[in-house]
Amino acid sequence: MSILDTAIDTPVGGPSLPQERRLVTPIPGPESRKRAERKAQAVAAGVGATIPVYTVAAGGGVLVDVDGNSLIDFGSGIAVTGVGNSAPRVVDAVTAQVAAFTHTCFTVAPYDSYVDVAEALNRLTPGDFAKRSALFNSGAEAVENAVKIARHYTGKQAVVAFDHAYHGRTNLTMGLTAKNQPYKNGFGPFAPEIYRAPLSYPLRDGGLTGAEAAKRAISMIEKQIGAANLAALIIEPIQGEGGFIVPADGFLPALQAWANANGVVFIADEVQTGFARTGTMFASEQFGIVPDLIVTAKGIAGGLPLSAVTGRAEIMDAPQVGGLGGTYGGNPLACVAALAAIETYETEDLAARARQIGDILFEKLGALRDADPRVAEVRGRGAMVAIELVDPTTGEPDAALTAKVASAAHAAGVVLLTCGTYGNVIRFLPPLSIPDHLLIEGLDVVAEAVAGA
Numbered sequence: 001m002s003i004l005d006t007a008i009d010t011p012v013g014g015p016s017l018p019q020e021r022r023l024v025t026p027i028p029g030p031e032s033r034k035r036a037e038r039k040a041q042a043v044a045a046g047v048g049a050t051i052p053v054y055t056v057a058a059g060g061g062v063l064v065d066v067d068g069n070s071l072i073d074f075g076s077g078i079a080v081t082g083v084g085n086s087a088p089r090v091v092d093a094v095t096a097q098v099a100a101f102t103h104t105c106f107t108v109a110p111y112d113s114y115v116d117v118a119e120a121l122n123r124l125t126p127g128d129f130a131k132r133s134a135l136f137n138s139g140a141e142a143v144e145n146a147v148k149i150a151r152h153y154t155g156k157q158a159v160v161a162f163d164h165a166y167h168g169r170t171n172l173t174m175g176l177t178a179k180n181q182p183y184k185n186g187f188g189p190f191a192p193e194i195y196r197a198p199l200s201y202p203l204r205d206g207g208l209t210g211a212e213a214a215k216r217a218i219s220m221i222e223k224q225i226g227a228a229n230l231a232a233l234i235i236e237p238i239q240g241e242g243g244f245i246v247p248a249d250g251f252l253p254a255l256q257a258w259a260n261a262n263g264v265v266f267i268a269d270e271v272q273t274g275f276a277r278t279g280t281m282f283a284s285e286q287f288g289i290v291p292d293l294i295v296t297a298k299g300i301a302g303g304l305p306l307s308a309v310t311g312r313a314e315i316m317d318a319p320q321v322g323g324l325g326g327t328y329g330g331n332p333l334a335c336v337a338a339l340a341a342i343e344t345y346e347t348e349d350l351a352a353r354a355r356q357i358g359d360i361l362f363e364k365l366g367a368l369r370d371a372d373p374r375v376a377e378v379r380g381r382g383a384m385v386a387i388e389l390v391d392p393t394t395g396e397p398d399a400a401l402t403a404k405v406a407s408a409a410h411a412a413g414v415v416l417l418t419c420g421t422y423g424n425v426i427r428f429l430p431p432l433s434i435p436d437h438l439l440i441e442g443l444d445v446v447a448e449a450v451a452g453a
């Protein structure tokens, strides 16, 4: 069976879907289980599935599966569908574009929408200096290119990433990523000239101030690498896969100041934090940093694959003509989707909505923390919030508890994601289109799952 066989009776996605949690079968249901059997015979085993329900429609704050279940979405496809699944402006823009032309390769025959997206990124990203952008497909591809550009501009090779970092699954970005399982194990050797510095992790670094943590990182960099050899420093303002780690105040500005003073390109990886997710268009704005280069993806195009490097014109223009590109980078469907998504973020002030969602997340999860010592911390910004689960007697990470809670939430019809180097962080990434009643209902489900675990 293919999707075309079900297209006739497939519900229409978008915000018009009934905004309810509705379970008509166990999760996953029988139709999803059939598809999981087909998947096992057709798809490489390394391609996993957090919650193996097969989606037929999505919108607002729900996913609808092939069995007719409606699940509350706390994942947004890993922080992608900020504007909502099948957001109306995105659907209209892509529908029109797909009928006009689907692909020319921008570096063969260009088109307006790529330039329109670059102009929007240059306007929206932090920094009141001349900027340029280059568009790609995935976050990892954009990170790769940010490093390429920084190396070309500085003529230096070393790159520093941080403990608990995640930057992608390509060879270079695996080298920048910290966690071995499942991202790196067995896939080496990794690219040379990548170094790892200690992060500000307030819950686990003994309460260092931002300045103290930055001094520790800079000392390591200067002693083990040397600024004269260092092309770039790359960091997520709030670490995503590493556990939604919010650095202590002052950490990021101190790192940027050192980088700026030492001819090191400061790269902010905002693939997961970008596009209103944290309550401002970019998280950098909240931490007092203005990156030389900023990497964006995920929330940029409402679910279409698009990523970008945006930054200081003198840096971005350093590579030779033809040095940046790729077949699909900034393809027309993704570009018009991005323009529609950006219009939606701005017109509907979704950054403000993310802050409202954050208020509810912190209120409900804070009550959970106050009631249960296994919840060590509630942290994050806006609609990017997480709880870290520990053994209350030792403070050690409790990955088993985390897995139990997530599994119970899935069975109760809530799509919930975990993360963290130690596998002990539950993250909340609802679409910014989720209505309050569903957000609250989903949080109540999670609270029950924690209580019952």
Ligand SMILES: Cc1ncc(COP(=O)(O)O)c(CNCCCC(=O)O)c1O
Pocket: 078, 137, 138, 139, 140, 141, 143, 166, 167, 168, 169, 236, 240, 241, 269, 270, 271, 272, 273, 297, 298
């Ligand atoms: C900060 C940050 N930089 C880069 C990336 C990589 O973006 P791609 O679009 O997945 O390549 C991410 C992607 N994070 C989710 C990946 C999940 C998975 O692969 O199982 C990120 O969060």
